[in-house]
Amino acid sequence: MSKTLVIQPVTRIEGHARITITLDDAGEVERARVNVIELRGFERFCIGRPVEDMPRITPRICGVCPWSHHLASAKACDAVFGATPPLTGRLLRELCNSVAYMEEHILHFYFLAAPDFLLGPDADPAIRNVIGVLQAAPDIATRVVRVRHMCATMLEILSGKAIHPQAAVPGGFSKPLSTEDRDRLRPMADEALELAQFTIAFAKEHVFPKYLETVKTLGVINTGFLGTVGDDGSLQLYDGKLRLMRPDGTFDEFAYDRYADYIAEHVEPWSYLKFPYAKQWGGFSMDLAAPQGIYRTNTLARINVCERIPTPLAQAELEEFRASFGRPAQLTLLYHWARLIELLHNAENVVRLLAHPEISGTDTRVKVTPRAARGVGCVEAPRGTLIHDYTTDADGLITSANLIVGTTHNSAPINMSVTQAAKGLIHGGRYDQGILNTVEMSIRAYDPCLSCATHALNGRFAVRLDIVDATGQVIDTLTN
Amino acid sequence: MARLAEEWFAICAGCEVTILDIGEPLIDLLKQVTIVHMPVLMDHKLYGQTGEGTELEIPEADIGIITGGIRNEEHRKIAREMRKKCKTLIAMGTCACSGGVPALANLYTTEQLCDQVYRDGVTTVAGATPTEEVPALTDRVYAVSEEVPVDLQLPGCPTTPETVAAALTALLKGESYAPMAKSVCDECPAVREKKAVSTLKRRLEAPAFTPGRPLSEMRCLMEQGFLCLGPATRGGCGGSQGTPRCIRAYMTCEGCFGPISERANPMVDMMGALSSIGLDPKQIPDRAATFNRFAGAGGRLRPLPGRK
Numbered sequence: 152m153s154k155t156l157v158i159q160p161v162t163r164i165e166g167h168a169r170i171t172i173t174l175d176d177a178g179e180v181e182r183a184r185v186n187v188i189e190l191r192g193f194e195r196f197c198i199g200r201p202v203e204d205m206p207r208i209t210p211r212i213c214g215v216c217p218w219s220h221h222l223a224s225a226k227a228c229d230a231v232f233g234a235t236p237p238l239t240g241r242l243l244r245e246l247c248n249s250v251a252y253m254e255e256h257i258l259h260f261y262f263l264a265a266p267d268f269l270l271g272p273d274a275d276p277a278i279r280n281v282i283g284v285l286q287a288a289p290d291i292a293t294r295v296v297r298v299r300h301m302c303a304t305m306l307e308i309l310s311g312k313a314i315h316p317q318a319a320v321p322g323g324f325s326k327p328l329s330t331e332d333r334d335r336l337r338p339m340a341d342e343a344l345e346l347a348q349f350t351i352a353f354a355k356e357h358v359f360p361k362y363l364e365t366v367k368t369l370g371v372i373n374t375g376f377l378g379t380v381g382d383d384g385s386l387q388l389y390d391g392k393l394r395l396m397r398p399d400g401t402f403d404e405f406a407y408d409r410y411a412d413y414i415a416e417h418v419e420p421w422s423y424l425k426f427p428y429a430k431q432w433g434g435f436s437m438d439l440a441a442p443q444g445i446y447r448t449n450t451l452a453r454i455n456v457c458e459r460i461p462t463p464l465a466q467a468e469l470e471e472f473r474a475s476f477g478r479p480a481q482l483t484l485l486y487h488w489a490r491l492i493e494l495l496h497n498a499e500n501v502v503r504l505l506a507h508p509e510i511s512g513t514d515t516r517v518k519v520t521p522r523a524a525r526g527v528g529c530v531e532a533p534r535g536t537l538i539h540d541y542t543t544d545a546d547g548l549i550t551s552a553n554l555i556v557g558t559t560h561n562s563a564p565i566n567m568s569v570t571q572a573a574k575g576l577i578h579g580g581r582y583d584q585g586i587l588n589t590v591e592m593s594i595r596a597y598d599p600c601l602s603c604a605t606h607a608l609n610g611r612f613a614v615r616l617d618i619v620d621a622t623g624q625v626i627d628t629l630t631n
Numbered sequence: 632m633a634r635l636a637e638e639w640f641a642i643c644a645g646c647e648v649t650i651l652d653i654g655e656p657l658i659d660l661l662k663q664v665t666i667v668h669m670p671v672l673m674d675h676k677l678y679g680q681t682g683e684g685t686e687l688e689i690p691e692a693d694i695g696i697i698t699g700g701i702r703n704e705e706h707r708k709i710a711r712e713m714r715k716k717c718k719t720l721i722a723m724g725t726c727a728c729s730g731g732v733p734a735l736a737n738l739y740t741t742e743q744l745c746d747q748v749y750r751d752g753v754t755t756v757a758g759a760t761p762t763e764e765v766p767a768l769t770d771r772v773y774a775v776s777e778e779v780p781v782d783l784q785l786p787g788c789p790t791t792p793e794t795v796a797a798a799l800t801a802l803l804k805g806e807s808y809a810p811m812a813k814s815v816c817d818e819c820p821a822v823r824e825k826k827a828v829s830t831l832k833r834r835l836e837a838p839a840f841t842p843g844r845p846l847s848e849m850r851c852l853m854e855q856g857f858l859c860l861g862p863a864t865r866g867g868c869g870g871s872q873g874t875p876r877c878i879r880a881y882m883t884c885e886g887c888f889g890p891i892s893e894r895a896n897p898m899v900d901m902m903g904a905l906s907s908i909g910l911d912p913k914q915i916p917d918r919a920a921t922f923n924r925f926a927g928a929g930g931r932l933r934p935l936p937g938r939k
Contacts, residue, residue: 192744214645276674300654311879418758
């Protein structure tokens with residue numbers, strides 16, 4: 152008898168989704184879908200608003216990465232007004248971006264991912280959470296709570312408001328950084344860099360080696376990648392050009408205001424989330440055997456498309472990563488590893504920017520004048536390439552807005568990974584909460600706000616699972 | 632041990648991050664509660680852990696928290712279930728209290744919203760509005776209190792870590808808690824002389840201030856001609872520092888703590904505040920959406936005939 156399983160909500164992610172799995176008469180997975188069940192419609196209700204208010208309105212899209220929206224929006228406004236922020240204004244924006252990245256990458260790895268590393272993907276759901284982690288590793292947890300909170304404090308010092316900030320304005324940044332405040336921030340940056348170094352060393356010793364076997368199988372798909380690079384091909388998060396890499400490693404590069412020449416969005420009747428794809432690659436298909444137009448964004452994508460990372464400690468980590476996994480690395484769960492390399496890069500970048508002689512300048516913004524224009528702003532949000540595209544009338548009121556946000560790019564890849572995971576894990580109608588949570592893990596890998604429940608820190612799973620992959624082969628790595 | 636349940640509707644998760652921003656005191660707070668349901672941190676599912684349930688199920692709790700306004704039919708159902716299972720129900724954040732930014736959508740019909748998202752836009756390949764396996768959208772965004780009675784409203788976009796910590800601490804001790812009743816202006820250190828020194832200006836240039844000098848030496852931003860929603864907005868955003876958050880960045884208040892009281896009309900309050908210092912509200916573009924940017928639920932914002 153065929154049967155439908157509804158996993159709702161997908162938990163320890165930011166936002167609302169459910170997984171619908173349809174089993175056929177033999178209990179095999181016929182179909183798996185991630186239904187995103189939320190729609191707020193920012194693209195509609197931004198129309199008519201004064202464009203200078205967009206950097207204040209659009210952060211409300213996401214309270215986990217409000218800085219990304221804030222900065223993409225401010226850059227789109229710069230373009231609409233034809234304004235170039237003064238050097239100090241640009242440096243302050245970039246500094247806030249890197250501090251926000253640190254906060255978010257720490258949040259993901261420790262608060263959302265750690266429950267599964269420490270307690271196991273098949274642990275009792277009642278304790279498989281951050282409170283369970285607090286009890287299991289109180290010293291690390293206390294240090295992490297402290298540093299993450301410190302990142303929020305740094306953003307407050309820089310801009311007055313850590314979540315849904317206001318300080319990036321068309322033409323620059325509203326709040327100069329006093330030398331006193333700069334000197335308060337420096338020891339905080341040093342402490343955050345120490346935690347970043349500790350984290351990647353800890354993960355390489357205690358976490359990654361123990362889950363590498365799962366990494367090789369769970370949610371694995373073959374796709375292209377999108378990210379931002381500088382003129383020298385280096386990793387860039389605040390500004391640069393877009394590089395769209397095919398699965399074979401060849402790529403196109405283009406200015407971000409030409410994104411619509413390369414990216415289109417497909418609509419499916421079963422999800423409020425749209426499905427972006429590379430429109431020059433011959434159409435759109437999520438067929439696991441013959442995908443078309445599929446590319447991914449977020450940490451792994453950026454690590455794949457860049458030639459190098461412009462800070463020394465992170466560059467050394469990139470070289471080690473590439474030596475192990477090649478380029479482009481395709482294994483979905485490597486998103487976590489790439490995230491920790493980026494955490495280190497951003498920590499180094501914060502220290503670097505706070506030492507910049509112009510960071511405490513007082514010339515932070517230029518005056519702007521409304522005009523009828525179109526402007527595109529783009530940054531790398533922690534979750535992927537973030538594009539804000541506004542058109543205004545002569546009064547500077549919005550007449551149309553198009554937004555493509557980081558997670559949206561990964562809409563099709565997430566569905567494909569979940570399908571791959573469900574087809575590999577559920578056979579003969581046999582499943583339990585642990586198996587279903589493992590299916591959820593293939594979603595969590597994609598988003599810094601998502602938890603990865605994939606890998607056990609202690610390398611043990613609570614029960615023995617009879618798990619078979621899509622080709623029918625038994626995967627014994629999920630057993631004790 | 633007190634039991635806590637949390638749900639989120641039309642949200643951004645900023646209020647959930649604010650809970651984490653309590654910092655080290657959070658660790659002590661967590662020792663006093665058992666979280667029985669909270670999708671962002673916990674794996675409790677609504678329809679059974681293996682997805683075979685047919686009835687929505689949330690465990691009983693002493694304290695319930697809802698963030699976000701009601702945007703679809705499922706939010707409505709979950710709001711009712713939360714009310715049924717939670718002894719004390721808190722609406723946390725401006726979206727839950729008065730709609731917040733997502734309630735700007737109330738200026739348009741749901742059909743107009745979906746036309747834009749699924750059939751307009753430079754990159755969208757037009758398709759039908761999704762209807763399979765997704766809950767239907769409501770006709771507009773509702774505050775939680777429009778659907779079920781709420782015991783405590785904690786506004787703010789986001790609310791402050793101090794507010795959350797203080798409210799939970801009070802409730803855990805069996806005491807009551809009330810958010811600040813003063814306005815943002817009451818908390819603002821800028822100099823006010825009850826007279827504007829400029830006509831109204833868009834926020835396209837920097838206000839006058841001396842970098843490095845205290846805000847108590849800066850002239851009120853509205854008296855400098857920049858529209859500030861401080862007079863019509865509930866105070867408390869500055870937390871323990873007092874000074875309103877946006878003012879610290881030399882930015883005007885945008886009204887994110889919502890109206891001063893549930894029945895207040897920000898439009899009327901702002902018209903009065905502007906006129907009293909000699910400014911002409913008619914010069915403000917996009918007035919209704921600006922004054923009600925965070926308060927669009929409860930019928931304050933609605934589609935106008937002829938608006939495309």
